[in-house]
Amino acid sequence: MTAQGVILGTIHGVGLGPGAADLMSVRADRLIRGARHVAYFRKAGAQGQARRIVDGMLAGDATEHPMEYPVTTEIPLSDPRYNAALAAFYADCAARLTALAQAGHDVVVLCEGDPFFYGSFMHLYTRLNGGVPVQVVPGITGMSGAWTATGQPITWGDDVLTIAMGTMPEDELTRRIRDTDALVVMKIGRNLPKLRRAVAAAGRTDQAWLVEYAQMPGQQVRPLAQADAVAPYFSILLIHGQGRRP
Amino acid sequence: MTAQGVILGTIHGVGLGPGAADLMSVRADRLIRGARHVAYFRKAGAQGQARRIVDGMLAGDATEHPMEYPVTTEIPLSDPRYNAALAAFYADCAARLTALAQAGHDVVVLCEGDPFFYGSFMHLYTRLNGGVPVQVVPGITGMSGAWTATGQPITWGDDVLTIAMGTMPEDELTRRIRDTDALVVMKIGRNLPKLRRAVAAAGRTDQAWLVEYAQMPGQQVRPLAQADAVAPYFSILLIHGQGRRP
Numbered sequence: 482m483t484a485q486g487v488i489l490g491t492i493h494g495v496g497l498g499p500g501a502a503d504l505m506s507v508r509a510d511r512l513i514r515g516a517r518h519v520a521y522f523r524k525a526g527a528q529g530q531a532r533r534i535v536d537g538m539l540a541g542d543a544t545e546h547p548m549e550y551p552v553t554t555e556i557p558l559s560d561p562r563y564n565a566a567l568a569a570f571y572a573d574c575a576a577r578l579t580a581l582a583q584a585g586h587d588v589v590v591l592c593e594g595d596p597f598f599y600g601s602f603m604h605l606y607t608r609l610n611g612g613v614p615v616q617v618v619p620g621i622t623g624m625s626g627a628w629t630a631t632g633q634p635i636t637w638g639d640d641v642l643t644i645a646m647g648t649m650p651e652d653e654l655t656r657r658i659r660d661t662d663a664l665v666v667m668k669i670g671r672n673l674p675k676l677r678r679a680v681a682a683a684g685r686t687d688q689a690w691l692v693e694y695a696q697m698p699g700q701q702v703r704p705l706a707q708a709d710a711v712a713p714y715f716s717i718l719l720i721h722g723q724g725r726r727p
Numbered sequence: 728m729t730a731q732g733v734i735l736g737t738i739h740g741v742g743l744g745p746g747a748a749d750l751m752s753v754r755a756d757r758l759i760r761g762a763r764h765v766a767y768f769r770k771a772g773a774q775g776q777a778r779r780i781v782d783g784m785l786a787g788d789a790t791e792h793p794m795e796y797p798v799t800t801e802i803p804l805s806d807p808r809y810n811a812a813l814a815a816f817y818a819d820c821a822a823r824l825t826a827l828a829q830a831g832h833d834v835v836v837l838c839e840g841d842p843f844f845y846g847s848f849m850h851l852y853t854r855l856n857g858g859v860p861v862q863v864v865p866g867i868t869g870m871s872g873a874w875t876a877t878g879q880p881i882t883w884g885d886d887v888l889t890i891a892m893g894t895m896p897e898d899e900l901t902r903r904i905r906d907t908d909a910l911v912v913m914k915i916g917r918n919l920p921k922l923r924r925a926v927a928a929a930g931r932t933d934q935a936w937l938v939e940y941a942q943m944p945g946q947q948v949r950p951l952a953q954a955d956a957v958a959p960y961f962s963i964l965l966i967h968g969q970g971r972r973p
Contacts, residue, residue, distance in 0.1 A: 498752065499865070506867065507756050508749040567973035595871050596880075603880040604972060610878075619745070619875040619942075621752065625841050625865040632856075632863075634842075634849040639914075641903065642890040649885060657887065660906075668885075696865075726850060727813035 489613050490582040493589045494596040494606060496620020497534045500697035504626065505534070509618050513538050516589040518581055520546035520574075522601050530715070531591040546581075546588070548574045567604075575608035582613035595620040599667065624665045626696035627717040636663045638725030647672035647718075654679035663722030673712045680705060680718070690719045735859050736828040739835045740842040740852060742866020743780045746943035750872065751780070755864050758835050759784050764827055766792035766820075767837040768847050776961070777837035792827075792834070794820045813850075821854035828859035841866040845913065870911045872942035873963040882909045884971030893918035893964075900925035909968030919958045926951060926964070936965045
């Protein structure tokens with residue numbers, strides 16, 4: 482309760498899963514359909530993938546709170562202005578959500594995949610947590626959607642699975658790809674040529690798959706060797722483990 | 728269609744998620760409630776965790792097909808009889824499911840977590856695939872349930888996440904724990920003392936959490952240093968990444 486006697490609302494960080502609406506959890510589905518306030522990140526001017534997944538699910542009287550990224554690719558990651566702009570943005574979003582909760586409103590924040598796995602919601606979570614009640618609903622990760630799309634299990638028995646980002650330096654990627662049974666690489670996009678060289682240097686090109694838009698319209702599953710030169714943002718590279726099996 | 732003109736049924740490998748019934752996907756929920764034939768693995772004499780999760784969800788006229796493991800811990804993993812007994816068991820289960828599909832029945836196979844992530848269903852899948860139609864529904868992994876329970880994101884920015892099994896040799900575990908940002912270890916049980924030594928040797932005891940029965944009744948989240956000497960089968964060790972964040 483606040484000093485004014487209002488019962489605080491709860492901020493729900495809700496995992497939507499990899500993309501198909503019926504791959505979100507029953508708990509997520511119920512929260513989203515019942516929500517009076519729905520917030521989500523998007524690039525300025527775009528609908529955004531999170532909002533697209535819940536198309537047709539929101540109540541007629543739900544209020545939407547788009548949170549539009551101030552920068553995406555215009556400023557390089559290494560520029561200190563990138564971090565400063567994002568930090569100010571997340572602080573502003575957290576303040577908006579806090580104001581809603583303090584006015585007694587529950588808010589559902591839509592999160593692609595799983596909120597605590599490389600997600601943007603985490604940047605709000607650390608700023609909200611402690612101030613107002615926050616609940617997190619886990620989701621099916623994009624990588625689960627991707628390996629399911631390949632029709633092959635990702636790990637068997639005692640396989641080691643390494644999850645790495647395409648943004649890593651090439652020699653470090655090569656070392657990691659050599660030193661694991663199963664592999665998932667995310668954040669590929671324009672890093673694909675570098676990633677391709679790293680997979681080749683590790684001698685594993687013939688085991689690698691590229692999945693684009695897993696569990697979304699336009700899903701594509703291809704051996705890495707047959708993939709295009711550029712990958713969309715929603716791309717995941719996989720190498721399946723071949724561990725112990727009776 | 729079979730030679731007899733019967734339309735083949737489909738075997739659905741359905742991920743149940745980490746344990747709470749409302750953390751399964753909407754698709755899984757719908758398939759399970761509508762199923763006329765439901766199969767699941769269990770230890771002989773036990774109800775089994777998969778069957779427990781769907782308690783109260785099955786149709787009154789659903790036929791249940793428990794598949795009881797012939798061995799669990801009585802024969803050591805290294806004994807060739809262990810593999811032989813399991814291989815015969817999976818072949819027998821696959822034959823039973825194939826017979827149902829050939830008679831025109833759809834069958835839902837209940838799978839804890841995600842079917843393609845260290846799951847038993849994979850051993851049926853490789854034996855069924857090609858013979859009868861098989862569909863896989865991904866699920867929220869047990870590890871997502873565990874990191875959500877800790878109230879801390881598992882990975883940020885460009886963190887590397889390593890997923891390893893507690894069954895690995897101690898020096899190999901130590902090396903992997905040293906060489907990663909974020910860590911998940913599963914299959915702990917009686918490997919806990921060894922795992923504890925490996926975490927200590929890597930100098931990361933103060934960063935490690937043990938989650939028991941994530942998203943199930945009896946959930947416990949504790950720093951590894953405060954955990955008991957023995958961990959139940961449903962235990963997951965986590966070290967959260969501390970990567971880049973604005």
